[in-house]
Amino acid sequence: MMKLTNEIIRAAEPSQELRRLNDSEISIVKAQSGKRISEMNNSEINKLAGEIIFLAKSRLGHSHNAGEELVAEIKLISSDLRGFKGLTGSEIHLALKSGLDGDFSNDGKVFFSSSNFVHWVKRWIDEKKRPVIKHVTLVEQSKETTKPPPTDEEYKALTIQIANNYTEALRKDKDFVVEFASTLYDDLVKFEIWEMPLEERKILFEELQSKYKSTSRDQLIIKAKNIAYNRFIALLVAQNKWLDDNGKIEEINATH
Secondary structure, eight states: OOOOOHHHHHTTTTOTTGGGSOHHHHHHHHHTTSOBGGGOOHHHHHHHHHHHHHHHHHHHTOOOOOHHHHHHHHHHHHHHHGGGTTSBHHHHHHHHHHHHTTTTOSSSOOOOOHHHHHHHHHHHIIIIIHHHHHHHHHHHHHHOTTSOOOOHHHHHHHHHHHHHHHHHHHHHOTTOOOSSOHHHHHHHHHTTSOOOOHHHHHHHHHHHHHHOTTSOHHHHHHHHHHHHHHHHHHHHHHTTEEEOTTSOEEEGGGTO
């Protein structure tokens, strides 16, 4: 996931370009500068989990658990948090607020649970964080007047490099998973590197529809693309292959 530079974060204060963002969007930019979950120890993650549970139940008017039940809740939410290692505590709070505000509810009902919390954070990343980061990044890029925008050839080379890096990561760790990979899958298709066969896409989408009955079609498509990209990476690993400089699948020993 792309990280904002210190210059972009500092720009959130007086920058003329960033004044075009609303207060909510500027808060997303500022939240990037906090401590990331990957940098937190167990005590800090548990503390954040406790804050999430307290805020959620207070907002929704639910009774608060204590003792072993509270410990179990904190353990569950802490485990969820470790799935978002690249986010800061401030970002988690923003995602929680959006979820509690009903921003991600299809029927207007808001219910806090571990699965809903994870769903809220993922949708917050896709629907709120990414558009803001893209806007701010484009603003920063527009300042680099001497540097031309990347060509399709350069962008394709980056897509190949990312796929090979993830392939190597999965070889080292069989449990490795690429998070939020829908746009990466789109890049594979755009540059005609790989696309999941039509029949497999149909089967996968039907499985997701059956599993996530209340999820919108757009969100199911994102989930499907995430899975498709990870299957592609797993396929390369299983076949001991990766992508050459032209984006063609080849044996690792062919040129390396």
